[in-house]
Amino acid sequence: xxxxxxxxxxxxxxxxxxxxxxxxxxxxxxxxxxxxxxxxxxxxxxxxxxxxxxxxxxxxxxxxxxxxxxxxxxxxxxxxxxxxxxxxxxxxxxxxxxxxxxxxxxxxxxxxxxxxxxxxxxxxxxxxxxxxxxxxxxxxxxxxxxxxxxxxxxxxxxxxxxxxxxxxxxxxxxxxxxxxxxxxxxxxxxxxxxxxxxxxxxxxxxxxxxxxxxxxxxxxxxxxxxxxxxxxxxxxxxxxxxxxxxxxxxxxxxxxxxxxxxxxxxxxxxxxxxxxxxxxxxxxxxxxxxxxxxxxxxxxxxxxxxxxxxxxxxxxxxxxxxxxxxxxxxxxxxxxxxxxxxxxxxxxxxxxxxxxxxxxxxxxxxxxxxxxxxxxxxx
Amino acid sequence: xxxxxxxxxxxxxxxxxxxxxxxxxxxxxxxxxxxxxxxxxxxxxxxxxxxxxxxxxxxxxxxxxxxxxxxxxxxxxxxxxxxxxxxxxxxxxxxxxxxxxxxxxxxxxxxxxxxxxxxxxxxxxxxxxxxxxx
Numbered sequence: 001x002x003x004x005x006x007x008x009x010x011x012x013x014x015x016x017x018x019x020x021x022x023x024x025x026x027x028x029x030x031x032x033x034x035x036x037x038x039x040x041x042x043x044x045x046x047x048x049x050x051x052x053x054x055x056x057x058x059x060x061x062x063x064x065x066x067x068x069x070x071x072x073x074x075x076x077x078x079x080x081x082x083x084x085x086x087x088x089x090x091x092x093x094x095x096x097x098x099x100x101x102x103x104x105x106x107x108x109x110x111x112x113x114x115x116x117x118x119x120x121x122x123x124x125x126x127x128x129x130x131x132x133x134x135x136x137x138x139x140x141x142x143x144x145x146x147x148x149x150x151x152x153x154x155x156x157x158x159x160x161x162x163x164x165x166x167x168x169x170x171x172x173x174x175x176x177x178x179x180x181x182x183x184x185x186x187x188x189x190x191x192x193x194x195x196x197x198x199x200x201x202x203x204x205x206x207x208x209x210x211x212x213x214x215x216x217x218x219x220x221x222x223x224x225x226x227x228x229x230x231x232x233x234x235x236x237x238x239x240x241x242x243x244x245x246x247x248x249x250x251x252x253x254x255x256x257x258x259x260x261x262x263x264x265x266x267x268x269x270x271x272x273x274x275x276x277x278x279x280x281x282x283x284x285x286x287x288x289x290x291x292x293x294x295x296x297x298x299x300x301x302x303x304x305x306x307x308x309x310x311x312x313x314x315x316x317x318x319x320x321x322x323x324x325x326x327x328x329x330x331x332x333x334x335x336x337x338x339x340x341x342x343x344x345x346x347x348x349x350x351x352x353x354x355x356x357x358x359x360x361x362x363x364x365x366x367x368x369x370x371x372x373x374x375x376x377x378x379x
Numbered sequence: 380x381x382x383x384x385x386x387x388x389x390x391x392x393x394x395x396x397x398x399x400x401x402x403x404x405x406x407x408x409x410x411x412x413x414x415x416x417x418x419x420x421x422x423x424x425x426x427x428x429x430x431x432x433x434x435x436x437x438x439x440x441x442x443x444x445x446x447x448x449x450x451x452x453x454x455x456x457x458x459x460x461x462x463x464x465x466x467x468x469x470x471x472x473x474x475x476x477x478x479x480x481x482x483x484x485x486x487x488x489x490x491x492x493x494x495x496x497x498x499x500x501x502x503x504x505x506x507x508x509x510x511x512x513x
Contacts (some may be wrong), residue, residue, distance in 0.1 A: 018441055019448050021423030024401045025393050026441050047441040048395045051474040058473065070470050073399025073495065117402065120409075136409035143406075154399045154495050362398050367440070367476065 010034050014347065018047045022125065022351050025361045029354065036346045041339045048365040051379070056325050061087060061161050061295060064322060069157050071327065072363040074117060077103075077110050078306030079327065079363075081159040082313040085240055086302035088161060090317050091295055099163025099288040100242045105176070105279045106149060106158040107241075107304075108272040112183055113142040114307035115265045115272075118358050119190065122262060125351040126203040131193065138186045141179050148172050163289030173280045180273045187269040194262050204259035208341035208353035211256055218337040221330050222309020223268065224357050227253045227260040234305040246278045258356040265358075294319055306330055308358050329363035385512055386418030387505065390428035390452065394445050395477065396435030399495035400462040404432055407505075412498045419505060425451040430508055432501075436464040436477035437484060449485055457508045460490040461501060469494060 016022060016029040026047035032040035052071055056064050068083050069076040081103060088095055116139040123131035143153040150156045150166055158164050194200055210220070215228035225232055233250040235243045251267040253260040299316040309330030316324040334357040341353050369376045391404050407414045408421050422428055425448050437445065449458065460481045463469035468479030481487055488511050491504040 018444055019392060024391070024405065025398065026395065026438070026444075047438055047444075048393075049438065049440065049476050050395060050397075050436065050471045051476045052471075054475065055471065055473050067470050070397045070399070070494075073397040073402060076397075076399070133410055136406065137411060140406070140409075140411035153497060154403060360398070362396070 007034060011039060016350070016354075022354070023359075023361075024121075025359075027359070027361045031342070031347075031350055033347055038342045038345050038347065038350065041342045043335065043338070045361065045365050046367045048361045049367045049379070050362075050365075053325050053327060053379075056322055058321060060320055061292065061322075065160050066157050069155055071329070072360050073154050074114050074360060075110060075306045075308065075311075075363070076154070077107050077156055077159055078304055078311050079313070080157065081107060081241075082302050082304045082311055083315065083325070084159045084161045085304065086300050086313050086315045087292075087295060087317060087322075089300050089302060090298040090315075091292075093162060093290060093292065095163050096287045096290065097242070097284045098167075098286050099290075101279050101283050102164040102166070102168050102288055103159050104241055104243070105168065105276055106146070106156055106164075108275045108279070109142055109145060109176070110156070111272045111307045112269050113139055113146075114358075115269050116142070116183075116186075118265060118307075118355075119262070122352065122355050125355045126200070128200065131190070135186070135190070138183060141182060145176050145179060148175060160289065160292075162292040163287070165289070167288045168283070173283065177277065177280055180277055184270050184273050187266050187273075191263065191266050194259065194266065201259065203349075204262065204352060205255075205257060207258045207345065207349045208356055209257050210337050210341050214337065214340055215256070218340070219333055220309075220337055221333045222306070222358075223261055223264045224309070224334050224337075226251060227264045228256040229254040234303050234310055238303065240302070240304060242279075243275075245282065246275050248275050248278075258352050261356045308360055308363075309334065311363075327363070329360065331357070331360045331364040332366075335359070335364070385429070385509060386420070387429045387509060387512065388420050388422045388427050389430045389432055389505070390422055390425045391432045392425075392434070392445065392448060394433060394435040394441060394465075394481070395438030396462065396464055400434035400464075403495045403498055404434065404461060404501060407498045407501050412502060414502055414505065417502075417506075425449065426453065428452050428456060429512055430457045430459055430505065432459050432461055433465055433481055433487075434461045436468045436471040436474070436479045437481055439476050439478050442478060442484065446484065455512070457488045457511050458485055459504060459508050460487050461493075461496060461504075463492060463494045466490050466492060 018026040028044040030042040065080040120132040120135040314326040465481040
């Protein structure tokens with residue numbers, strides 16, 4: 001709605017956050033409503049800013065990958081992997097193939113974990129508690145596998161500069177393979193629910209539409225872009241690690257609404273399971289990690305396809321520590337189109353629309369420093 | 380037959396953590412661990428809560444808001460800090476935007492260590508927090 005047409009007298013501001021049961025993270029959304037209709041939308045970041053880009057400058061490279069894993073607890077490998085790939089690129093390290101494969105296994109398993117988690121949160125947002133419980137139960141399988149592989153359920157820290165932190169023994173590999181059919185079966189089941197269930201369609205279909213042109217305009221990334229028929233996936237378009245060795249499809253949908261975003265993610269679970277299966281079958285022998293102490297000086301950019309979309313790291317390296325690191329998390333690109341999606345929708349549709357971009361604010365959060373009312377700098 | 384004297388209702392408060400502790404706290408509610416069978420329940424408002432689970436290194440920007448939320452909980456509440464961040468700041472202790480530990484800002488009854496602690500540890504901690512509620 002354009003500003004002239006708006007009747008500001010009858011507008012109410014509906015605050016969501018900073019501490020709200022809808023979001024597990026502190027974030028503030030300001031939704032302007034006229035009756036049931038959303039007329040404007042604004043958001044405020046900064047409740048989750050921890051200044052990781054500054055802290056990492058005082059850490060050595062082995063400490064940095066652990067710290068970067070804590071950028072986000074859900075997709076924690078995405079950041080340490082992007083950083084490792086960047087430092088390896090600067091130092092021209094040829095990482096052992098076994099290390100790369102093992103990193104890919106945990107990375108794809110993490111995508112499954114993240115999508116299952118998101119599916120549960122989405123189902124809860126539309127009041128479908130059963131799916132929330134079911135998908136979190138299935139998610140326990142992936143966490144169990146992480147515990148077998150790395151000793152931790154959440155903080156995997158599998159990627160280090162020069163390879164993978166842990167080796168994968170045959171027994172664990174077989175265990176991972178034996179769990180995959182269960183995850184695929186669940187994904188098939190959920191695909192059936194979300195394509196056929198009339199009540200789900202009523203809540204999600206044609207809600208929060210973001211057309212292809214708008215998606216291009218906002219440069220959205222990840223499943224949100226792919227649901228708006230933008231065929232873009234870093235794993236295919238500029239392959240990193242060993243993705244060239246595998247056969248897999250990039251899931252693209254043309255519905256451009258909340259339902260399509262859900263279906264794209266459910267189908268991606270199956271593709272990731274396929275990649276993991278190929279990974280374990282093709283797993284080469286040999287070393288899994290090279291020793292790495294000192295880095296050459298240089299600067300580079302590295303990109304990986306995190307569960308939520310493109311995750312880019314720009315880094316300048318020194319001998320012992322990184323000199324500068326800039327993280328561009330996927331949610332950062334996906335927040336601005338929220339306004340387009342939300343305008344003229346009903347209040348009840350606000351939660352599923354906000355959740356449909358899979359927001360992760362601990363990755364994204366930035367602050368701006370003001371002194372005497374003037375902007376000094378953005379961090 | 381013995382009866383449970385108190386069904387603790389839990390409110391979860393994120394003070395800027397990395398989501399690790401938060402998803403483990405939510406995992407406690409789901410079928411893998413299911414603390415609902417012990418009478419515990421996640422509630423949406425601090426006004427209904429007996430136990431407040433706090434995660435994260437205390438963010439300076441949201442400090443005032445965190446205090447407001449905690450004050451809303453009724454008297455006799457138990458504040459439980461989850462994770463290394465609430466104890467010492469963990470990995471983020473050198474940050475310019477955090478102000479750990481949590482105990483500096485509010486009376487914390489107990490801490491559950493770990494980065495992040497497993498759901499088993501959180502449940503064991505909650506069982507101990509029940510004693511403090513009596």
